[in-house]
Amino acid sequence: MPDEPTRPLSGSSPCFCGSGRKLQHCHKTAAPDSRAAHVYQLYQDVDRAIEEYRTDHQAHPPCAAGCSSCCSDYFPVSQVEFELLLTYMERHWSKAEIQFVFEQSLINVEIFQQENPQMYASLTSRTSQEQELEQIRRYAGRNSFACPLLDPERGICRVYPLRPFICRTHGSSHTFYGSWRERLLPEKVCEHIPNSRAHRKVTPNIVDYWPQYEQLADVRVGAKQTRMRQYPIFYWFVLYARHGGGMTAQIGNRDHFDLPLDEHNARMARHEAR
Ligand code: SF4
Numbered sequence: 553m554p555d556e557p558t559r560p561l562s563g564s565s566p567c568f569c570g571s572g573r574k575l576q577h578c579h580k581t582a583a584p585d586s587r588a589a590h591v592y593q594l595y596q597d598v599d600r601a602i603e604e605y606r607t608d609h610q611a612h613p614p615c616a617a618g619c620s621s622c623c624s625d626y627f628p629v630s631q632v633e634f635e636l637l638l639t640y641m642e643r644h645w646s647k648a649e650i651q652f653v654f655e656q657s658l659i660n661v662e663i664f665q666q667e668n669p670q671m672y673a674s675l676t677s678r679t680s681q682e683q684e685l686e687q688i689r690r691y692a693g694r695n696s697f698a699c700p701l702l703d704p705e706r707g708i709c710r711v712y713p714l715r716p717f718i719c720r721t722h723g724s725s726h727t728f729y730g731s732w733r734e735r736l737l738p739e740k741v742c743e744h745i746p747n748s749r750a751h752r753k754v755t756p757n758i759v760d761y762w763p764q765y766e767q768l769a770d771v772r773v774g775a776k777q778t779r780m781r782q783y784p785i786f787y788w789f790v791l792y793a794r795h796g797g798g799m800t801a802q803i804g805n806r807d808h809f810d811l812p813l814d815e816h817n818a819r820m821a822r823h824e825a826r
């Protein structure tokens with residue numbers, strides 16, 4: 553697979569909000585080659601790759617409906633992915649359900665501050681990518697609370713069609729960047745998948761999709777890629793509650809959806825340079 557963004561949607565493609573309607577009849581101001589449209593296309597591409605692998609192989613990882621252990625892990629997602637979640641919620645959820653998730657997230661962040669002060673400090677301060685990754689390596693783990701988008705009784709994701717890239721790929725696939733020596737070291741994927749070497753034998757390697765994901769999550773102009781900060785889902789809700797449209801799924805600035813990706817990248821690069 554080439555190391556370049558996915559192809560854009562077209563006006564007659566199904567809209568990214570999951571309405572089942574065509575993009576041109578649903579989110580009418582959206583650009584078919586927006587960042588959100590590319591991310592949506594990438595979701596479909598990686599889903600297809602995982603599904604094809606599952607069809608062609610008999611052995612599967614133990615991930616199944618109802619297992620939601622990894623939904624309590626600390627992991628950051630990009631802003632465009634969070635806004636795709638909001639778009640889905642706005643289309644499919646009631647206002648009361650949306651407000652509840654914001655309220656839950658405000659509680660979650662208080663718990664997080666108490667139980668993981670080091671990671672909270674990293675999360676709430678300006679930090680370089682290297683520093684943040686180091687803090688994640690040292691302090692991130694499993695939270696005592698699940699993602700606010702999980703249905704706790706049924707153990708299912710309530711935004712499943714628009715769940716982020718990491719949620720689609722964790723457990724159902726693997727990536728491998730390291731050396732052969734590292735490859736031989738078994739490590740734990742989660743409590744149900746104790747051995748990453750065995751896991752690699754029953755899942756597709758999706759390493760080629762990650763550069764595409766990173767290009768879409770970051771700002772890329774020519775060869776220059778500038779990383780944009782990512783946050784865990786519960787913290788995005790807190791940020792949007794405090795600085796966005798309050799406890800609603802409405803997005804004030806729709807540039808992730810309405811601008812072509814190149815134009816948005818150029819605009820973001822100018823903003824970052826200020
Ligand atoms: S978005 Fe869905 S799959 Fe991802 S952590 Fe939340 S509940 Fe789990």
Ligand SMILES: [Zn+2]
Pocket residue numbers: 567568569570571575578579
């Ligand atoms: Zn739509």
